[in-house]
Amino acid sequence: MLTQNDLVKFKKLLEEEKVLLETELSELGSRNPSNASDWVPVKPAGDEFGADRNDNADIIEDMQDNNAALNELEGRLNQVMNALLKITEGTYGTCEISGEAIEMDRLEANPAAPTCKKHMRA
Ligand SMILES: [Zn+2]
Structure with a gap:
């Protein structure tokens, strides 16, 4: 069972993350104006599409890399936000699949972990 001190500690870690x-x-993209939790990639400054096909392909490739990184960060941020919400709701530290307590060492390694070790996604 998590103590109040544990909750304060994990909340702080989650807020820092x-x-x-x-x-x-914010370095890779900008918030979707119609959905603040969605981030959209921005075209790198100075990279304008032009007449050169190869240059254009490079810009698109950069944007795709950018988008992949953005999606990964966004996924992580959603997990962190979800964990913070669970602290508020008093359900933090319980597995989302089984409802069992999440192991302390798992939370230490990943304070945003949504499940216990048994139900970790491979
Ligand atoms: Zn579980």
């Missing part, structure tokens, strides 16, 4: 992720996200 949230700030970090939002900083990284």
Whole structure:
């Protein structure tokens, strides 16, 4: 069972990670104006599409790499936000699949872990 001290500690870790992720996200993309939790990639400044096909292909490739990184960060941020919500709701630290307590060492390794070790996605 998590103590109040544990909750305070994990909340702090999660909030720090949230700030970090939002900083990284804001470097790669911008918030979707109609959905603040969605991030969309931005075309790198100075990279304009032109007459050169190869240049255009490079820009598109950069944007695709950018988008993959953005999706990964966004997925992680959603997990962190979800964990913070669970702290507020008083359900933090329980497995989303079985409802069992999540192992302490798993939470130490990943404070945003949504499941216990048994139900970890491979
Ligand atoms: Zn479980």
